[in-house]
């Protein structure tokens with residue numbers, strides 16, 4: 183691998199007077215700056231800009247871009263995140279000026295095509311979940327969680343009022359394997375969280391759940407398949423228990439890639455869920471760009487969804503699409519305009535091009551790829567609860583650490599030297615030294631084989647070489663917390 187640490191900062195490459203472009207001499211008489219800009223608004227000194235030739239600038243940014251890891255350049259088995267290929271046809275289809283040229287304040291009559299796309303997308307998502315009420319508004323999975331919890335509270339309050347009882351449900355039950363966004367969303371919604379234990383096979387401990395259900399419980403948030411990559415076999419019983427206690431069941435839909443087109447959350451008892459479209463439905467992922475996390479809810483909860491929703495009516499055989507704001511029980515707005523429309527249009531293209539059979543095959547191949555990789559590695563590294571998996575599995579480096587001093591972090595860091603993105607590490611918290619591996623359906627058998635070979639090679643490497651890996655990146659092991667919380671992103675020279 184190239185020695186990438188040799189890339190200097192652009193400021194270090196700067197040479198006084200070097201230029202990328204030369205302009206012809208100006209024939210306009212020069213005016214004092216103070217005549218153009220009020221003197222009190224002029225900076226005291228000119229900005230310190232780097233001075234370089236154009237080829238050096240291009241080369242600098244190309245080299246920087248090549249330091250990046252992305253689904254386009256690397257296998258990216260980041261468990262729970264579903265880093266699948268983004269089909270380019272989606273980008274091409276949505277790039278038509280007929281869509282990109284629209285303005286959110288245009289009259290409805292002039293945006294019928296766009297509204298039709300959003301309406302049909304609501305219907306497709308409802309069909310996939312078996313939950314009829316869809317809101318496309320939330321801006322990410324976590325925002326979907328918050329929105330759905332607010333919808334749940336509005337419903338429970340309304341129900342208590344109808345039944346002439348005080349509303350006292352403010353507890354959210356969350357399994358110990360849950361993603362951190364679940365308790366965070368509950369807290370933002372003003373609710374209390376109580377943890378529910380998993381049993382030794384990785385399923386929700388039903389006795390523990392029973393002991394924590396009471397008339398204060400608003401919602402049980404469950405991830406299914408769970409974060410160990412296994413399908414919660416008691417899901418129906420769990421939903422029944424929560425419903426008997428008067429609560430609602432929320433599905434964290436981050437793992438929908440393992441079940442979409444095969445089974446429907448609404449059919450196994452779920453009341454509401456979110457979709458991570460950047461995971462399951464291949465929209466671009468990461469870098470904090472516009473996200474989207476639609477939610478779906480059961481019929482009883484639909485009137486509480488945020489506004490606007492897209493509705494349609496038929497008149498003289500013609501369909502008219504419109505935005506519905508008139509919803510007295512709605513929780514109100516959660517997002518400006520109509521959601522992340524550019525992202526939702528990509529979801530629509532993805533689902534329309536796959537169709538019902540395509541979605542099913544997507545899911546089957548995601549599960550097949552994960553099981554193939556699991557079979558290739560499980561004789562070399564422990565995989566608790568790893569007989570079979572859904573679309574991902576969680577290996578544990580606990581034994582490797584005890585016997586050879588090799589931690590999950592060592593394995594993850596060393597993978598970078600081989601040109602692989604690392605799996606998710608140290609999540610879920612219920613597995614010691616966790617390595618959560620999700621290949622997705624868009625990877626070939628050859629890639630999975632090469633990754634498995636690398637993993638086995640790393641596990642059999644001496645611990646010393648691993649402790650200071652990676653060896654091929656500009657910096658090796660930053661302090662993880664400081665690097666995330668206090669990043670130094672500007673040149674101090």
Ligand SMILES: *Cc1c(COP(=O)(O)O)cnc(C)c1O
Nearest residue numbers: 262322323324361363434436458
């Ligand atoms: C990704 C993820 C989330 C949060 O989704 P965002 O779209 O990133 O906000 C929630 N739960 C699980 C299990 C996830 O993997």
